Amino acid sequence: MNGSLFQEALLSGSYGPKFYAFYYKQWSNYQMPFHVHDSTEIMYMISGQCRIDVRAGEGQEQRVVLRKGEFIVLDSGVPHRLIVDADSSCRMLNVEFGFTDRGQAAPDIRTIAEEEEEVTAFLRRDRSYLVLSDEEEVYPVLRSLVLELDQRGTDLRTITNVLFIQLLVTISRLAEERERGAFGHSELYVKRSIDFLHQHYDQNIRIKDVASSVNLHPGYLQRIFRKETGHTLTAYLTMIRMEKAKQLLSRTDIPIPEISEYVGVASRQYFHALFKKYTKLTPAQYRQNSDKYSWDRRLEEPGGH
Missing domain, CATH: 2.60.120.10 (Jelly Rolls)
Structure with missing residues (x-):
């Protein structure tokens, strides 16, 4: 041999x-x-x-x-x-x-x-x-x-x-x-993966769950996802969660301690750290600024008091 x-x-x-x-x-x-x-x-x-x-x-x-x-x-x-x-x-x-x-x-x-x-x-x-x-x-x-x-x-x-x-x-x-030249179909797989992330961001998503949803090997999906988006799957999921958290903080009166559960982050302390890293503000500071901005806009509108 x-x-x-x-x-x-x-x-x-x-x-x-x-x-x-x-x-x-x-x-x-x-x-x-x-x-x-x-x-x-x-x-x-x-x-x-x-x-x-x-x-x-x-x-x-x-x-x-x-x-x-x-x-x-x-x-x-x-x-x-x-x-x-x-x-x-x-x-x-x-x-x-x-x-x-x-x-x-x-x-x-x-x-x-x-x-x-x-x-x-x-x-x-x-x-x-x-x-x-x-x-x-x-x-x-x-x-x-x-x-x-x-x-x-x-x-x-x-x-x-x-x-x-x-x-x-x-x-x-x-x-x-x-x-097999599978990279030629990468755009479709990435789009489907992003759709899955948007539909399940409030749950405990693992990379293998996303890969299973599009019938790809986890390692291969991670490669084409990063190539197409410039982000890892984990980073992209964090972006979705933080944008949703910003929306909930600025447009609802859901208590801040509960926001982490709405966006699929089990630990409130970890959510706090993620949010501050993503926005440079704490959740409380972001809500306070959003409330001030909304109040200023109301004063500018015709008939505002």
Whole structure:
């Protein structure tokens, strides 16, 4: 069994990961010579920016710029090099791995692929490398895997195998989303999500609830929502709640301690802190100012007293 991740052979037999190297590294003003690995390599950009030159196919050189939150999966045997400009730096997390026969131990890659069609499709694609953007899904798993390897060694253990399987499934889903071109439909999904937030802001909404309402994976919905709106789902929900709170404070006489319940914030103290952060005023100050503004407008109207 060679070290390539993109091989259908992993779908037969009982294969699991074999780890060769794993490390954090800060790079600055550095140029690496072209080299190859007998293993697959994941290079995850934690901060900064760098360039990866890849000689894919018939030796054609391709340049890839990695930024924070992006990562590249380089297949075994693919020549590549790292370039970090003199005026920039980057911090990366790297993992190099191949595969070994696990015998009867489970779960193996084949078993997971039988349950996750994205994994099957991912392993069957013939590619030299793959670049993907992460939204805090891949990095926590990758970090946990490296920490476990650091503390327990590279001998294949159940926990390291499970973490690798989780990593493989997550990356496969990200790749499948991109292959399907699902981002072309992102505007519709975001609109439906916003409608759901407006209809349920007074309830205890979780991200997975919003994702379920539009039939999307939570991580994918978060990515396209932020891309389309410039806000996270949580931040957008807070905006809706605070605007509704402003309306209730200025247009009704609902007691201030009860406003938090009307807008779906369980803790009155937390609501107070959120509102002040959002408006720079306490709820009481906002109502007082609204009352004064309303009174001033009444005096300006014809016949006002």
